[in-house]
Amino acid sequence: MPNVKTVVPYNGTPEQEARLRAVIAEHKGQPGATMPVLQAAQEIFGYLPEEVQIMVAEGLEIPLSEVYGVASFYAQFTLNPKGKYQISLCLGTACYVKGASDVLEAVQQRLGIKPGSITPDGKFSLDACRCIGACGLAPVMMINNDVYGRLTPDQVGAILDRYE
């Protein structure tokens, strides 16, 4: 899934930035420093916005394109922060054959975002995930810790409306 540039304004704190600078200093000059630094950066900021990747690129003295190449290659890295409400929609085999893609389409329509991204107000983030172990309830969607099962596309609006 191609990454989507985040629409949420960057709001890293000086403390977070200082922590990242320390990690960069620790790894600078070592071969293969990009991965551990990006992992640490994601731990510190929760995601890898452009501002953070520029900091990594300048700190390690490597091109931003190289940093972004790594960040966009590995599924473990996310370019978007998580929303106040994190939606995970299962696209595993059971959910898929029970119509999860239609439900996903309905969520996308409603929120105007694609999987891997976040609404501009930071309220909802959307991810498509693999099996969450509730195949009996397929198709399944989780919003934070709430589980919704046996979903149909027409239920999506009412469910999302419950979250303020």
Add this chain to the structure above:
Amino acid sequence: MDKKMVTLKINDISVTVPEGTTVLEAARSAGIKIPSLCYLKDINEIGACRICVVEVKGAKSLVASCVYPVSEGMEVRTNTERVRHSRQLTLELILSNHRMDCLTCARNAHCELRELAAELGIDAVRYANDELLPRIEDSAPHLVRDNSKCVLCRRCVSVCRATQEVGVIGCNDRGFATHIGCAFDRDLSEVDCVSCGQCIVACPTGALSEKDDTGKVWAALNDPTKHVVVGPAPSVRVTLGECFKMPIGTNVEGKMVTALRRLGFDKVFDVNNAADFTIMEEGTEFLQRLKEGGALPMITSCSPGWIRYCEQHHPDMLPNLSTCKSPQQMFGALVKSYYAEKAGIDPKDIVVVSVMPCTAKKYEVQREEQRMANGCMPVDISITTRELSRMIQRSGILFDHLPDGQFDPMLGLSTGAAVIFGASGGVMEAALRTVVEILTGGEMKPLEFHEVRGMKGIKEAEYQLAGRTVRVCAASGLHNAKAVLDGVKNGTMQYDFIEFMACPGGCINGGGQPIQPADVRSFTDVPALRAAALYKQDEGMPIRKSHENPVVQAVYKDYLGEPGSHKAHELLHCTYVPQKRYRTENKF
């Protein structure tokens, strides 16, 4: 020190090569060609495409010969049924994701991928994807990228990162979604691309091409109200012939002039003439800085790729840049002032077209600080050597049949000093020829400054001139420029005068020059052959020093005054400003 030699057998032929040689190179020395796609010697040696696979006795699977080093007693087979089958299948899979609009593609008959398909005998693409749509990115002034034709060989990425140390493109995403792009898939115009075009000449397919401005030139030529003036850069005369199947390093100056005239240009001038003005201005500036203690080292400003790199990566060095406009811009400025006045033509009715070895020149002509006091931009359209060759072809001009022509003299007469501008070290040498005479008062013998010639990335020399040591450096390829600047900043390198060219080897190897396929580039020193033709022309010229050019002398006498005069400054100089590397506000 002699390298240890290794003997191996390739297709039962015994080959002895230095240790560390790759199987592909060893085979080549034995007269065996191993087809390849992603391989571009010294630039991209990553074994990514698997076209160059061979059988090595004892190895579990086929190996990529472009990265596989030879070893003693090794037995290699390059042409077995298994190898041929594997290459065909690989290429078919590459083609399955390649938009095959070959007939209308910018690369058309010059495409390495197409050539490879013919060579490997691909007679059908079983998995062709006919639904691929163009994926055009044309935000920058110099380049068009169509990722639907990209084979992900990564040559462009390597040349951008390693040779140019700019690194604005990379591989984004993964798996089937993998594509070449800028970080965050920003447009090329939004990142710190220097427009050098080295990615274009490295690309084996039509995925990268220069932005074609020939349409604008045709429109100007067809407009009876416009007076259209053309000037080719020094290096174009020794490369244009390659587009017409002439050997690399053929000087076609005379034919080029005739072709330009037959295309319908009202005046065929020479940017070499402007290069002589550049030397007068730059030489004067250098002498002034030496005498009055200006910012040293002084750094040349002819290469717009280098200028942009400096503005973005080394803004602290901007005071060191010569304030001279590049020869292209001086050419345009002189046409739209001196020539316009002499010929009695309103500069607004003149269209200046430059033929350049360079894609960054397309960017340079748009730069606002170049604008003249009369409101005109010095140059209206900048086309590359390749674009000129296409115009000549389209006009039905049989290039190799053309008689030699002469430039229009008013701004067409030039010297040997100007013609060598096209090779790395040439601007330095040309400047020294003039500066030395002014400093010492006498003629310098010999006239050649061999220390700054050649294809080495960084060349340095010291000259004793009128009781002082002048230390000079000529570097080409932006990674070498970076190395020199790092050295200058940390004090390990000390110079008075530096020439930087963005492209390795200088303009003769520019991003707008004829594209030689990897198969030629990997085994022939293309830039050296082209440069040799320039030095040969210089040697045979009656006048070899810019200050002895009678046109230059006349223009200063009648029009500009002295080199470095107020009027010369107004027309021929400009200043550069720092530019941001990233478009996002970077708070760190």
